[in-house]
Amino acid sequence: MQPPRGMHDLLPEVFKVHKFITETALVIGQHYGFQPMSTPLVESMDVFCRSLGDVSDIVSKEMYELIQKGSERLVIRPEGTAGIARSVISNGLTQSLPLKFISYGPMFRYERPQKGRTRQFHQISVELFGFPGSLGDLEVITMAYDFLRALGLEKRVTLELNTLGDKESRDAYRTALVDYFTGYKDKLSEDSLIRLEKNPLRILDSKDEGDRAIITGAPLLKDHLNETSRKLFDEVKEGLDTLGIPYKLNPHLVRGLDYYCHVAFEFTTDELGAQSAVLAGGRYDGLMALLGGPEIPGVGWACGLERLALMIDAPEESNGNIALIIGDEDSRLKGLQIAHSLRNGGFTIEPILGSNLGKQLKKADKSGAQYALIMGSEEMARGEVTVKNLKEGSQQSVAFEQITPYFQKESS
RNA sequence: GCGGGUGUAGCUCAGUUGGUUAGAGCGCCAGUUUGUGGUACUGGAGGUCGUGGGUUCGAUCCCCAUCACUCGCCCCA
Numbered sequence A: 001m002q003p004p005r006g007m008h009d010l011l012p013e014v015f016k017v018h019k020f021i022t023e024t025a026l027v028i029g030q031h032y033g034f035q036p037m038s039t040p041l042v043e044s045m046d047v048f049c050r051s052l053g054d055v056s057d058i059v060s061k062e063m064y065e066l067i068q069k070g071s072e073r074l075v076i077r078p079e080g081t082a083g084i085a086r087s088v089i090s091n092g093l094t095q096s097l098p099l100k101f102i103s104y105g106p107m108f109r110y111e112r113p114q115k116g117r118t119r120q121f122h123q124i125s126v127e128l129f130g131f132p133g134s135l136g137d138l139e140v141i142t143m144a145y146d147f148l149r150a151l152g153l154e155k156r157v158t159l160e161l162n163t164l165g166d167k168e169s170r171d172a173y174r175t176a177l178v179d180y181f182t183g184y185k186d187k188l189s190e191d192s193l194i195r196l197e198k199n200p201l202r203i204l205d206s207k208d209e210g211d212r213a214i215i216t217g218a219p220l221l222k223d224h225l226n227e228t229s230r231k232l233f234d235e236v237k238e239g240l241d242t243l244g245i246p247y248k249l250n251p252h253l254v255r256g257l258d259y260y261c262h263v264a265f266e267f268t269t270d271e272l273g274a275q276s277a278v279l280a281g282g283r284y285d286g287l288m289a290l291l292g293g294p295e296i297p298g299v300g301w302a303c304g305l306e307r308l309a310l311m312i313d314a315p316e317e318s319n320g321n322i323a324l325i326i327g328d329e330d331s332r333l334k335g336l337q338i339a340h341s342l343r344n345g346g347f348t349i350e351p352i353l354g355s356n357l358g359k360q361l362k363k364a365d366k367s368g369a370q371y372a373l374i375m376g377s378e379e380m381a382r383g384e385v386t387v388k389n390l391k392e393g394s395q396q397s398v399a400f401e402q403i404t405p406y407f408q409k410e411s412s
Numbered sequence B: 001g002c003g004g005g006u007g008u009a010g011c012u013c014a015g016u017u018g019g020u021u022a023g024a025g026c027g028c029c030a031g032u033u034u035g036u037g038g039u040a041c042u043g044g045a046g047g048u049c050g051u052g053g054g055u056u057c058g059a060u061c062c063c064c065a066u067c068a069c070u071c072g073c074c075c076c077a
Helices: A010-031 A045-052 A057-061 A082-092 A136-152 A166-180 A190-198 A201-207 A211-217 A227-243 A305-311 A329-344 A359-365 A377-382 A400-410
Strands: A043-045 A074-076 A099-108 A120-128 A158-163 A261-268 A277-283 A297-305 A322-326 A349-352 A371-373 A384-391 A395-399
Touching: A010 A099, A010 A120, A010 A136, A010 A201, A010 A305, A043 A082, A043 A120, A043 A371, A045 A074, A057 A211, A074 A371, A082 A099, A082 A120, A082 A297, A120 A136, A120 A305, A136 A261, A136 A277, A136 A297, A158 A227, A166 A190, A190 A201, A201 A211, A211 A322, A227 A261, A261 A297, A261 A322, A277 A305, A297 A305, A322 A329, A322 A359, A329 A377, A329 A400, A349 A359, A359 A371, A371 A377, A371 A400, A377 A384, A384 A400, A395 A400
Parallel strands: A322 A349, A322 A371
Antiparallel strands: A043 A074, A099 A120, A120 A297, A158 A261, A261 A277, A277 A297, A371 A384, A384 A395
16 A cells, blocks of 8 residues: 555654744744634635636646536645635735735645655745735745744755846746747757747746757846836845845746746755755735735745755754553552643653563653653552653652652753 | 656665575564663564566566656746
8 A cells, every 4th residue: 555646644753844844934924923824725726727827837737626516626726825815805804904824734736756846745835915015025035034044944045036027027028038039949949949938938947958058148137127126126135135134146037827026036955956946935916816806916935844844854852751651450540640640730641561660661761751650569559659760760759649749840 | 748767574775697485784572681771692573575467387586567766857845
C-alpha cells in the first residue's frame, strides 16, 4: 500500500516542523494585526477560472475536479487567494475594509512531483484587502521578512523584487515585447513560442540558452511604466531601504496569474534544486473585480511549508515530561490517580509499558522524559511515590499528596 | 505533459558474471541483571529483493509493462 502519488503522510517528526512554522507565522501575523481564518478545500471551479485565467497552467491542467451528483463543477483548491477573495464577497466583508487575513492549509495540484513539489502541499498565506499604495505592499513584505527571520532563514533567502506595473503599463509593455520577440520567431525555443501566444512576459524567465541571448536585448518594463506605476514602485523600494530589508531587483521576475499587478516579489533560495521560491507574492488589485465584487485593491503572499520544512529543523523542545512506571496490578490505580492529578496540574505524564523496572526505565529514558515516577508495591506500603530524575540519576520519595506541589517546585 | 536515474529488512546500504538456507551496520525484542535506565557482551525476530508479466530447467539478477521515489524541463509555494 502506498499513498497516492505526490501525497505524503506527515509523520510526527515532520508535522512538528510544520507546526513550528505555522505557529511562528501566526505569532508574527498577530504583530501585524492579521486575523486567522480559513475557507473550504473545495470551491466552484468558476472561482479559479475567473481569477487565475483559463489559460494558466493551474486551471488548464492542474486542478483536481470532483466527480459529483449536481451540475456545478467543483474542484479542490489549487491555491488559496482566490478562495479567500470569494469569501470576502460571499460574507459581505467589503463593507469593513481593510481586511487582513492569515490562513493555512493544504492545496492540491496535479503536477509531476519532484523535490519541494508535491501534489498535496501546504501553504500559509497572507492577504491584505483595501490597502492601496505602497503601505500595503510594505506591510506584507516586511511581515514576510520578519517571519523568515523568525525561522532563522533570512541569510539563506534572497528577496527578489520587480514591478509588473498597472494594466496600462503592462499592456504597453506586452505589445512592445511581442513586437520584439516576433522578430526572433525562428530562433526562440519551442516553449517560448507557446509563451509568446499565451503569456509573453514569461519568456523573460526562460532558462533556455538561446532564449537568454535574445532576452538580453529585449525591451525593459521600466521604460514602459507610467508615472503612477513608477511612483508606487519607488515608494516600495524606499520603504524597504528605510526598514533595512535587503532586496535584489529582478526585472525578469514575472507572474503567471492574471490578477497580479505592480509589485511582485519572491524570497528565493538555491538550496532546493529546481524549486527556488519559498515565499512569493505580489499585488492583485484586479482580483476582486474578476470574481464579480467591487474594485478592491489587494496584496499578499503565500509560502510553501514543504519547502520551508526542507530548510529547517524543529526547535528542541524543553522536555519536563514525566514517565509513569507502574510496578504491579495493585499499584496501578494509585498510579493512574497520581497521573490524573498531575495532568490536571498542567504536567505531561504518560504510562510506560514493560515487563520489569529495568526495561521500563530504559523506555522512559528513550522517550525523552525528564522524570520517572515509580509506583509499585514498596511505594504503596510507604504511601510515597519514587521520583527519579532521569537526566541526573538522583531519586527521592515524595508523599502521594505532595506530588503535584513537588513538580510545581521542580519546574519553577 | 516531456526526458534521465533509482527501487534488496523499520533506516542506511552490500550482494548475486542467472543456481538451492539473500547479508552487514543501526534500530527493535530478549537474556546476562525476577525494583533501578543510558555502557558492554550474548542471542533472536524481521525480507512477496516495488508490483505484474515474459525468457529460462531455474529470475532478486536478463527483457517488457506498471507503480512509486528522485533529478531536470514546463509551471509553481
